[in-house]
Amino acid sequence: MIYREAGYFKTTYAADQAVFPILQDRIFVAALLVLAFLLPPLAFSEYWLQAVLIPFLVYALAALGLNILTGYAGQLSLGTGGFMAVGAYSAFKISTAFPDLNILLVFPLAGLAAAGVGLLFGIPSLRIKGFYLAVATLAAQFFLIWLFNKVPWFVNYAPSGTISAPPRTVFGVMVTGPEATAAARYVVALGLVVVFGWVAKNLVRGRVGRAWMAIRDRDIAAEIIGVRPLRTKLLAFGISSFYCGMAGAGLVFLYLGSAETLAFDINVSFLVLFMVIIGGLGSVLGSFLGAGFIILIPIFLTNVPHWLGLPMSVALQKQLELMIFGALILFFLIVEPHGLARLWQITKEKLRRWPFPY
Amino acid sequence: MGPLSALLAPFQDIVQNPTFFAEVLIGGVAAGLMYSLVALGFVLIFKASGVFNFAQGVMVLFAALTLVGLMERGLPVPAALVVTALVMVALAVGIERAVLRPLVNQAPIILFMATIGLTFFLEGFGELLWGSNVKRLDVGIPDESVKVAGVLVNKLEMTAALTAGILVAALAVFFQRTRIGRALRAVADDHEAALSLGIPLKTIWVIVWAVAGLVGIVAGIMWGAKSGVQFSLSLIALKALPVLILGGFTSVPGAIVGGLIIGVGEKTAEVYWGPLVGGAIENWFAYVLALAFLLVRPQGLFGERIIERV
Numbered sequence: 110m111i112y113r114e115a116g117y118f119k120t121t122y123a124a125d126q127a128v129f130p131i132l133q134d135r136i137f138v139a140a141l142l143v144l145a146f147l148l149p150p151l152a153f154s155e156y157w158l159q160a161v162l163i164p165f166l167v168y169a170l171a172a173l174g175l176n177i178l179t180g181y182a183g184q185l186s187l188g189t190g191g192f193m194a195v196g197a198y199s200a201f202k203i204s205t206a207f208p209d210l211n212i213l214l215v216f217p218l219a220g221l222a223a224a225g226v227g228l229l230f231g232i233p234s235l236r237i238k239g240f241y242l243a244v245a246t247l248a249a250q251f252f253l254i255w256l257f258n259k260v261p262w263f264v265n266y267a268p269s270g271t272i273s274a275p276p277r278t279v280f281g282v283m284v285t286g287p288e289a290t291a292a293a294r295y296v297v298a299l300g301l302v303v304v305f306g307w308v309a310k311n312l313v314r315g316r317v318g319r320a321w322m323a324i325r326d327r328d329i330a331a332e333i334i335g336v337r338p339l340r341t342k343l344l345a346f347g348i349s350s351f352y353c354g355m356a357g358a359g360l361v362f363l364y365l366g367s368a369e370t371l372a373f374d375i376n377v378s379f380l381v382l383f384m385v386i387i388g389g390l391g392s393v394l395g396s397f398l399g400a401g402f403i404i405l406i407p408i409f410l411t412n413v414p415h416w417l418g419l420p421m422s423v424a425l426q427k428q429l430e431l432m433i434f435g436a437l438i439l440f441f442l443i444v445e446p447h448g449l450a451r452l453w454q455i456t457k458e459k460l461r462r463w464p465f466p467y
Numbered sequence: 468m469g470p471l472s473a474l475l476a477p478f479q480d481i482v483q484n485p486t487f488f489a490e491v492l493i494g495g496v497a498a499g500l501m502y503s504l505v506a507l508g509f510v511l512i513f514k515a516s517g518v519f520n521f522a523q524g525v526m527v528l529f530a531a532l533t534l535v536g537l538m539e540r541g542l543p544v545p546a547a548l549v550v551t552a553l554v555m556v557a558l559a560v561g562i563e564r565a566v567l568r569p570l571v572n573q574a575p576i577i578l579f580m581a582t583i584g585l586t587f588f589l590e591g592f593g594e595l596l597w598g599s600n601v602k603r604l605d606v607g608i609p610d611e612s613v614k615v616a617g618v619l620v621n622k623l624e625m626t627a628a629l630t631a632g633i634l635v636a637a638l639a640v641f642f643q644r645t646r647i648g649r650a651l652r653a654v655a656d657d658h659e660a661a662l663s664l665g666i667p668l669k670t671i672w673v674i675v676w677a678v679a680g681l682v683g684i685v686a687g688i689m690w691g692a693k694s695g696v697q698f699s700l701s702l703i704a705l706k707a708l709p710v711l712i713l714g715g716f717t718s719v720p721g722a723i724v725g726g727l728i729i730g731v732g733e734k735t736a737e738v739y740w741g742p743l744v745g746g747a748i749e750n751w752f753a754y755v756l757a758l759a760f761l762l763v764r765p766q767g768l769f770g771e772r773i774i775e776r777v
Contacts, residue, residue, distance in 0.1 A: 244708045316610035386580045431591030438584030443569040446577045
């Protein structure tokens with residue numbers, strides 16, 4: 110780094126516990142936030158917003174949720190898609206039942222609904238762990254999707270069986286529905302991610318997060334030092350599902366516009382799990398890096414043959430994409446099993462000593 | 468009709484029409500054996516290397532694709548089978564070299580993720596080699612039904628049942644009686660102790676993955692003959708998970724029994740109780756059954772390892 114923490118003398122506990130203890134870091138993050146809020150809506154094309162940035166933000170939120178559960182609390186889950194579906198369908202039900210309710214409130218409410226369902230399916234985690242728990246969460250995945258498919262009440266008896274985002278405004282600007290511009294939806298998504306990313310960062314470094322990590326690292330020892338496994342694990346399931354539920358609501362309301370249960374199938378669960386593992390288990394930054402990586406790879410792979418001027422059939426391209434995707438996952442796991450966040454950490458360490466490494 | 472009597476009514480149907488019930492049961496057994504064939508591959512690899520091989524389903528697909536592809540190119544069935552077997556062995560060697568060896572000593576979840584990556588790779592690779600359209604696999608077993616004692620029985624399903632039985636017997640002999648089998652069990656019990664006795668860990672892993680690949684060929688033939696060789700074959704890997712939960716991750720007979728319970732359970736539930744809730748409960752019944760089972764007996768029916776509880 111071109112700057113380091115030397116010369117900062119902390120005189121208060123608050124300063125000691127700051128998320129970004131270095132002034133330059135704070136300036137950098139603040140500048141990044143301003144840039145993220147202003148630049149893309151003004152300067153980026155509709156394609157970039159719709160195909161890259163909005164899905165990135167939505168999936169980053171889901172990855173954050175799964176990372177809380179799997180990365181911090183150590184409970185493997187394959188039911189992310191199911192919990193996201195709960196968020197999406199409850200957001201649809203809430204916003205159509207109360208059309209006057211501010212849409213910004215609908216997202217956390219949908220998250221709460223998903224959290225309730227998550228708590229329910231988290232109960233088996235008290236007796237089982239590891240791959241056994243993964244199968245238990247698979248039950249959640251398949252059961253929830255089936256439920257939303259079979260009960261027409263969830264889609265307001267729409268014959269097509271799809272839910273679509275109703276047109277809603279915030280401060281007079283259309284943010285959901287077919288009329289909303291990509292820029293407006295992007296700003297809402299970014300706002301959600303910034304607020305709840307900040308909440309997550311503070312959760313995982315506080316008392317709750319330490320309890321989660323204690324359970325993850327050695328549950329019996331954690332219990333002996335006074336962490337209650339029941340409450341801690343259920344809390345992880347609840348909060349994780351809250352994030353996944355909001356991401357699910359965002360997926361339909363801010364990204365896709367309308368969706369059916371297919372948008373939340375088992376592949377979504379795997380996709381989010383990939384993001385978490387590639388990004389880095391137990392890292393908030395990793396959730397973002399992983400989501401960015403997984404979102405960008407297919408776009409990159411689709412465009413490369415085009416840039417190189419190689420004519421390719423769609424089927425061949427799809428197959429090559431699968432192969433490269435799989436190979437990349439293997440490559441990253443072999444090179445750095447702790448994910449992109451760890452790579453970033455190593456880079457920072459190296460840069461501290463640059464240009465005079467010893 | 469109250470909800471309770473609606474739930475109980477199917478029992479009346481069962482008593483009144485035992486022939487139909489027998490047919491449902493046989494259909495369930497047949498489906499269950501198919502799951503068992505996939506679950507077997509899981510168990511083999513989990514026993515010997517502690518790797519939870521998510522790619523088993525796609526190995527089944529890959530084997531079936533290779534076999535069909537070779538047969539389409541005019542190879543006679545026996546020759547195609549031999550070549551496919553060789554391909555699966557080569558695949559096992561490749562996986563050990565490229566994936567397992569660099570990841571040795573990593574956490575189980577990392578290895579699990581690696582097999583998911585492998586799944587993507589193999590799926591793309593298989594379709595790249597042999598094309599992605601649905602193929603018919605015809606190995607000379609007719610998919611038709613005959614009446615045995617008044618009950619319709621499918622010939623193909625009977626063949627599958629027979630094959631599964633022979634396979635399990637062969638594997639049991641292999642594990643219990645042969646030198647390699649003993650080495651495999653030693654590795655499964657304790658890697659380090661096995662190493663110090665001079666058992667070559669890397670060779671053992673290649674053997675296990677190769678055997679799992681060969682089991683995959685059998686499963687691929689049976690599934691392919693039943694429902695065509697297509698991408699959905701790799702999804703049966705997921706159905707094998709509840710089978711494993713029921714049977715226990717480390718037990719070969721458990722894989723068979725678990726498969727039977729899941730197969731019979733989901734078929735009966737679908738036929739008799741499915742209509743009450745709108746059908747298609749086959750998709751999740753197996754998982755919920757496994758979930759309920761986990762709460763009572765977490766180590767499975769035949770699993771040896773007691774799961775550490777909090």
